[in-house]
Every structure is written in structure tokens, then in C-alpha cells.
Amino acid sequence: MSVVLTQLSDGVLTVTLADEENRNALSGRLVEELNDALDAADGDPEVRVVVLTNSGRVFCAGADLSERSSGKGSGTRKPVDPSRLFSRFAKSPKVYVGRIAGHCVAGGMGLAAAMDISIAVDDAKFGFTETRIGVAPAMISVVCLPKMRRADASAAYLRGNRFLAPEAVRLGLINQAVPAHELDAAVDAVVSDVLACGPGALAAAKQLLAQVPDMPVDEAFAWTGELSASLFRSDEAKEGMQAFLDKRPPPWAR
Numbered sequence: 001m002s003v004v005l006t007q008l009s010d011g012v013l014t015v016t017l018a019d020e021e022n023r024n025a026l027s028g029r030l031v032e033e034l035n036d037a038l039d040a041a042d043g044d045p046e047v048r049v050v051v052l053t054n055s056g057r058v059f060c061a062g063a064d065l066s067e068r069s070s071g072k073g074s075g076t077r078k079p080v081d082p083s084r085l086f087s088r089f090a091k092s093p094k095v096y097v098g099r100i101a102g103h104c105v106a107g108g109m110g111l112a113a114a115m116d117i118s119i120a121v122d123d124a125k126f127g128f129t130e131t132r133i134g135v136a137p138a139m140i141s142v143v144c145l146p147k148m149r150r151a152d153a154s155a156a157y158l159r160g161n162r163f164l165a166p167e168a169v170r171l172g173l174i175n176q177a178v179p180a181h182e183l184d185a186a187v188d189a190v191v192s193d194v195l196a197c198g199p200g201a202l203a204a205a206k207q208l209l210a211q212v213p214d215m216p217v218d219e220a221f222a223w224t225g226e227l228s229a230s231l232f233r234s235d236e237a238k239e240g241m242q243a244f245l246d247k248r249p250p251p252w253a254r
Contacts, residue, residue: 004033005055006040011048011254012191013041020056026082026107027064035085042092048254049194051187052115053099059124062106065133082107083139089114090143090210093203095194099187100174105129105162109173110140113147116206118174119186120165126173127162146213147172195254200236 003019015037017024024030041047054060063082089096098111098118103125112118112126120126128137128144137144137157145153152171156163165177178186194202204227212220231237236252243250 002033003027003030004037006037008044008047011046011195012051013044013047013049014051014053015041017052017054017060018056020058022064023058023061024054024056024102024108025061025064026085027067030064031082031085035088038085038088038092042088042094047094048199048252049095049097049191051097051099051191052111054102057102058108059100059102059104059120060108060111061103062108062129082110083142086110086114086139086143089116090206093199093206095202095206097187097190097194098174099183100124100165101180101183104168106137107140109137110143112168113140113173114143115174117190119176119178119183119190120168120174121180121183122165122177123180124165124177125162126165126168127160128156129160129162131157131160144173192254195252196249198236198240198250198252200234201231201240204231 003017003022003024005016005018007014007016015034017030017034019025019027019030022030038050041050095117096115098115098120100112100118100120101124102121104112104120105125105127106129109126109128112120128140130137148156148171156171165174168174169177176186207227208224212224215223240250
């Protein structure tokens with residue numbers, strides 16, 4: 001059976017980590033299946049939003065320690081380098097929403113932080129627990145540290161302790177923590193907002209988020225000026241502005 005399940009409905013692809021027995025650990029098999037599912041999503045024009053969630057009580061327990069300790073992959077698979085997984089979300093033109101319905105530690109923190117928007121149940125436990133087993137939160141630092149204050153990151157990394165979802169919100173790793181019975185409504189509200197936006201505009205907004213913070217100011221103004229001009233010339237923008245003036249929804253709105 002697959003450990004990653006997908007379901008497409010009205011432009012929203014729900015991708016579910018479904019290896020409950022292994023606490024959705026980042027095994028070679030799970031990472032490979034997840035990358036395959038996300039490759040398909042990124043190439044499918046019908047997919048507007050991807051919601052990444054989990055079955056069971058754990059969103060993701062991080063690295064598969066049984067594989068790492070033995071140096072072997074699942075079955076005949078070689079261990080998969082998860083760096084491609086963590087880095088792909090910022091590069092994708094699609095919007096990724098994390099629906100974190102369970103505990104999220106170690107490498108799972110990288111998945112949560114890599115999402116464009118993440119919402120978790122408020123009793124989910126988070127933590128950079130790698131140091132408790134003699135390693136460090138290495139690759140996930142690339143997606144986690146830009147969201148955190150240095151002092152907060154130092155405390156979280158060096159203590160290796162677990163903390164609840166509201167603290168993960170305070171640290172900037174996720175966007176919102178809600179009671180379990182409010183999770184679906186909170187995710188649906190985000191998805192509804194995203195579906196009201198132009199697909200090309202969303203892709204451009206993600207480019208801005210990924211590139212502008214690292215640009216020199218003059219270069220950033222020059223690049224964003226060119227980008228803005230090209231967007232205003234696009235068919236999508238022309239249709240969107242006309243729809244606004246006509247007081248009607250644009251054609252992409254769901």
C-alpha cells in the first residue's frame with residue numbers, strides 16, 4: 001500500500017502522509033512517494049492549492065531512525081536525500097498549506113516550516129529533538145532559521161525540548177494553532193482565500209517571497225519594477241482588473 005495518498009477536488013489536492021505505523025517518518029519510501037505526488041501536482045494545471053496533512057496522531061516524526069542507523073533504505077531502496085523535499089515548496093508556483101493534525105518533531109518541523117501557510121492543532125507537540133539523539137537539525141535549518149529570531153532558535157536547538165503548537169506559532173515556524181474541532185474550518189478559510197487569487201499572481205508573489213529578502217535594495221527595486229510591469233500587462237491582470245470594475249468575480253475565483 002502507498003504511504004502517501006492524494007485526492008483532487010475542485011482545484012485542491014489533498015496529500016496525506018499515511019504511514020501511521022512508522023509515525024510518518026521520512027523514510028526513503030515516504031520521501032520518494034511524496035516527491036512523486038508533488039511533482040505531479042506542480043505539473044497539473046488543475047491543481048491550484050496543495051494541502052499537506054497526515055493520518056494518525058503524528059504529522060511527521062522526522063528521519064526514519066531504523067533506516068539511518070542501519071544505513072539501508074526501505075527494502076531495496078537507498079535512503080533518499082530529503083533536501084529536495086524541503087527546498088521544493090518555495091520554488092513551486094503552487095500554494096502549499098500545511099494541515100498539521102498531529103505531533104511534528106525534528107524533520108517534521110522542516111516540512112511544517114517549508115509550507116507557505118501552516119495550521120496545526122493546538123495540542124500538537126513540536127521540537128528540534130535531534131540533539132537528544134546525538135545529531136543536529138541540519139538540513140531543516142535552511143527552512144526553519146529564516147523564520148526565527150536568533151535567540152529563539154538557540155534555545156530551541158540547544159535544549160532539544162518539545163513544546164506545543166502555540167509556541168511554534170510564537171517562534172514563527174507555523175501560522176496558526178487551533179483546537180482540533182476548528183482545524184478543517186481554519187484550513188478551508190485559507191484555501192478559499194487562495195482560490196480567490198489569480199494563479200499567475202500567486203506564483204509571482206511566491207517569487208517575491210523567495211527572492212527579494214536576499215537582494216540588494218537597488219537590484220530588488222529594479223527587478224520588482226520589471227515584474228510589476230509584466231504582471232500588469234498579463235491577460236490575467238487585465239481580466240482581474242476588468243472583473244473588479246464590473247463588480248463580478250474573475251474567472252479563476254472558486
